[in-house]
Amino acid sequence: MKAIETTGIVNPQGQISLDEPLMVESGRRVRIVVLIADESETDPDDDPIETVREGIRQGWHEAMTGQTYPISQLWDGIDGD
Template sequence: MKAIETTATINESGQLTLDKSLGFIKPQRVRVIVLLSEDDETDPDETPTEVVIEGIRQGLHEALTGQTLPLSEMWSGIDAE
């Protein structure tokens, strides 16, 4: 048996919708374990809204003031196989 961790949303009908495809070729039955957060529990993978907004502000400021790199330079020094 193989375990895969992903995220999903439960709709009003109680059905799960995966956030992205698992990429399997053939349809098959699976076992599902659902982990629900408590009301006072925060998701460790969730970036706080304040951090996201600050990142957007910083990116916009850099774009407006010309503090950008050409796309060709962004890959400089990255070794891809």
């Protein structure tokens, strides 16, 4: 079994509308688990999809334009104590 995590919104009829289409074979049966956050519950790792996309675009742009650092420099200045 393959797992796909995505987000969506429940409409007034109780149907789920996904934020992005699933890239699976049409007509295929799926099993769905719905996780609903409490009103007061916020997940600091649950960034909006557009925020995530923009971060990926920026990282890709930096990589393609040579705005990178050697991995050996990533640990410079980090105190291991």
